[in-house]
Amino acid sequence: MFLYKIEATTEENKSIVVVVISESDEKAFSYAETAIRREFLVAPKLTDISLVEKKYLEKGKAYVIENAVV
Amino acid sequence: MSEQVRPWEADTSKLSKFEQVKLERDGLDIIQKIRDLSAQGYEAFSEDDLSFFKWAGIYEQKPKGEGKFMMRVRIPSGIFSSEQARTLAAIARDYGRSVVDITTRQAVQFHWLETEQLPDIFDRMEKVGLFSYQACGDVPRTIVGNPLAGIDPNELIDTRALVEELETYFLLNREFSNLPRKYKVSISSNIYNTGHAEINDLAFTPATKVIDGEEVIGFHVWVGGGLSAKPYLAQRLDLFVRPEEVLKVAEGVTTIFRDFGYREKRHHARLKFLVADWGAEKFLAKLTEIIGPMESLGTDRTVGWNAGYFTGVHKQKDGLNYVGLLLPVGRFDADELDELARLADTYGDGSLRACNSQNLLIPNVADENVEKLLAEPLLARLTPNPRTFIGHAVSCTGNEYCNLAIVETKERMVSVANWLDENVELDTPVRIHVNGCPNSCGQRQIADIGLQGALVKTENGMIDAFDLHIGGSLGPDAAFNQKLKGRVPGDRIAPVIGNLIEYYKETRVEGEKFHQTVRRVGLEAFQERLNVILATVGV
Structure with a gap:
C-alpha cells in the first residue's frame, strides 16, 4: 500500500490536491476521482489529473500541502 | 558501540x-x-x-x-x-x-x-x-571525490590518500554506525568542484592560506548540503584545514551529526536540518569544542564547476593521458x-x-596507446566524443527497479537526448537530468534543465509526463533550478525542450551558459516562451 499525492485542475482553473491510499497507481486515480466527486456538491470537471508522488503507507507518513487556501 | x-x-x-x-x-x-x-x-x-x-x-x-x-x-x-x-x-x-x-x-x-x-x-x-x-543506511556512505585525483592538472593536491584514510576510518566503525540519517562526504582538490561539494553533508574543497609566511595547501569545509525533497546547499565554515587535519575535522563533524542530529522524524534528520537551524557560526563553535581551535578561512581556490564531465582525450599532469568515456x-x-x-x-x-556524471574514464594511457584505444570497438558505444545532449544526460533508476519512482526515466532520457542531438544544433553543453519522483537520485535540482516525472491520466490511459525546472548549477554560482508551470507529456518533452533551447540560443550573450541565461533574463521570460510552446503543440 502506498500513500499517493494527486494533483488536479478544474475547468475553472482551480487546483485540487488529493492524498489517497491505494495499492496501485491506476487505482489511486480512481479513488482520487471518487473523493473529488464526493467532496463537492456539484462535481467539478477536471482538465487534468496527475499522480506526482507516492510513499510507503506507514504511521506518520504525510504530505504537506503548501499554499493551501484555509 | x-x-x-x-x-x-x-x-x-x-x-x-x-x-x-x-x-x-x-x-x-x-x-x-x-x-x-x-x-x-x-x-x-x-x-x-x-x-x-x-x-x-x-x-x-x-x-x-x-x-x-x-x-x-x-x-x-x-x-x-x-x-x-x-x-x-x-x-x-x-x-x-x-x-x-x-x-x-x-x-x-x-x-x-x-x-x-x-x-x-x-x-x-x-x-x-x-x-x-x-553504501546505504544511516551511516557514512561512500566518499565522493575527484575522479582525476593524482593525475589531475587542475588539482592542488592528490586527495587519494585522504579519501582512503576516511574510508578506512569510517567503514565498519561502530562509533558511527548509528547516525540520524544517511551521511555523504566529498573530498576534492580540483578547482572545478569535481566533488559536487554543495550537495554533500560534509565537503572538503581546495583552498590555500599563508601561515607563518608560507602558503599552505589545504581545504575549506562545507556542511549541511543535500538534495532529496527538501534541497539545501551546504554552508561554508570559517575554517582552513591542512591535509593532515582532514580526518580530525571529518570525525568532529560526524560526531556532531551523531550526537546532535535530529532523530524524531526521519524526513527531518539529515545534517542539513541541524545546520539550517544552528547556522554555520554555531556549528563551528560546537566543532571547535570537540576538535580544538583551527585556522580561519584561507583563499577559496574553486573557480568553476565542470559538473563531473571528462569525456575526450586529455593530458594528465604527468604527461600521460586519460580518456573519458x-x-x-x-x-x-x-x-x-x-x-x-x-x-x-x-x-x-x-x-x-x-x-559522478555517471560516466567512466581510463587513466594513465601513454601517447602511443591513445589511437589504439580509440579504435577499440567498445568505444563506438562508450564514445569519448559524445554528441552534446547525450553527453550531458543524467538519470535516476526510474520505475524499472525503484519502488517510489512514478515514471520510467533511463530510456526516456536517452530518447530525449538523442532527439535533441538529431534536431537541435548547440555549441554549449546543456545538462539535462531526470528524476522519477520528488526524491533526487537523478539530482534534478542541479541541472540546467531538470525533469521530474508525474503520471497523468488521459482518455487513453495513464501516461508519463514531466515538470520542467531550469537554471540549476553548483560551484561559485551555485543555485537550484526553478520550476516552470506546465506539465509536459513524455512523448512531447524532447521538442518542448528543443524549443526552450532555441530560446536560449536567441537570448544568450556570448559565452553564456544555459543556467546563466536563465538567471539573467529571469524565469518569467522562459515561462512565457513555454506557454507559447505548450499552446502551439497542444499540450
Whole structure:
C-alpha cells in the first residue's frame, strides 16, 4: 500500500490536491476521482489529473500541502 | 558501540519508531545475519531485518516483497582496478542479469539479486577490497571525490590518500554506525568542484592560506548540503584545514551529526536540518569544542564547476593521458565492464575511474596507446566524443527497479537526448537530468534543465509526463533550478525542450551558459516562451 499525492485542475482553473491510499497507481486515480466527486456538491470537471508522488503507507507518513487556501 | 550513553539515548521518548529499533541493534549486525540466514531464503528475514539491509548496501527492488534486491557498491573517489571491475562484472553476470549502473556518487549498482546469493557476493567483493557495506543506511556512505585525483592538472593536491584514510576510518566503525540519517562526504582538490561539494553533508574543497609566511595547501569545509525533497546547499565554515587535519575535522563533524542530529522524524534528520537551524557560526563553535581551535578561512581556490564531465582525450599532469568515456545514463552490461577492464590493462595501468556524471574514464594511457584505444570497438558505444545532449544526460533508476519512482526515466532520457542531438544544433553543453519522483537520485535540482516525472491520466490511459525546472548549477554560482508551470507529456518533452533551447540560443550573450541565461533574463521570460510552446503543440 502506498500513500499517493494527486494533483488536479478544474475547468475553472482551480487546483485540487488529493492524498489517497491505494495499492496501485491506476487505482489511486480512481479513488482520487471518487473523493473529488464526493467532496463537492456539484462535481467539478477536471482538465487534468496527475499522480506526482507516492510513499510507503506507514504511521506518520504525510504530505504537506503548501499554499493551501484555509 | 561503546557502553557510553549518547545524548539522544538519555531521553528516548521522542525518538522515531525506527530510531527506537536502532537502539536495540547495531545496523552493521545485519551483515553477519545475512551470512547466517540467507540460505533459508527471503522469508527468513523479518521486516526490521529488511530495513537494516541498507547497512549492508542492499535495498528491496520493485516490487517490494518479492525477494529481489538492488545492491550498491562503494567506489571511493570512483577509483577501481581492472581486477575489481572483473569481479563486479562476474557478479552482475552470475546474479544480476548482467545489468551494471554507475550512480551519481561514483558507486556501482546491481539489480535482481536474491537473498541466497548475498554471502557469495560479499565474499567475492571482499577478496578484491570492495564493499557494499555502508553504501546505504544511516551511516557514512561512500566518499565522493575527484575522479582525476593524482593525475589531475587542475588539482592542488592528490586527495587519494585522504579519501582512503576516511574510508578506512569510517567503514565498519561502530562509533558511527548509528547516525540520524544517511551521511555523504566529498573530498576534492580540483578547482572545478569535481566533488559536487554543495550537495554533500560534509565537503572538503581546495583552498590555500599563508601561515607563518608560507602558503599552505589545504581545504575549506562545507556542511549541511543535500538534495532529496527538501534541497539545501551546504554552508561554508570559517575554517582552513591542512591535509593532515582532514580526518580530525571529518570525525568532529560526524560526531556532531551523531550526537546532535535530529532523530524524531526521519524526513527531518539529515545534517542539513541541524545546520539550517544552528547556522554555520554555531556549528563551528560546537566543532571547535570537540576538535580544538583551527585556522580561519584561507583563499577559496574553486573557480568553476565542470559538473563531473571528462569525456575526450586529455593530458594528465604527468604527461600521460586519460580518456573519458560516455556511459549513456550510467548503464552498461557485464560484458562491457569486462571489456573496459581489458582496455585498462592493455592501454592504461589497469585502473578505471567512475565519475559522478555517471560516466567512466581510463587513466594513465601513454601517447602511443591513445589511437589504439580509440579504435577499440567498445568505444563506438562508450564514445569519448559524445554528441552534446547525450553527453550531458543524467538519470535516476526510474520505475524499472525503484519502488517510489512514478515514471520510467533511463530510456526516456536517452530518447530525449538523442532527439535533441538529431534536431537541435548547440555549441554549449546543456545538462539535462531526470528524476522519477520528488526524491533526487537523478539530482534534478542541479541541472540546467531538470525533469521530474508525474503520471497523468488521459482518455487513453495513464501516461508519463514531466515538470520542467531550469537554471540549476553548483560551484561559485551555485543555485537550484526553478520550476516552470506546465506539465509536459513524455512523448512531447524532447521538442518542448528543443524549443526552450532555441530560446536560449536567441537570448544568450556570448559565452553564456544555459543556467546563466536563465538567471539573467529571469524565469518569467522562459515561462512565457513555454506557454507559447505548450499552446502551439497542444499540450
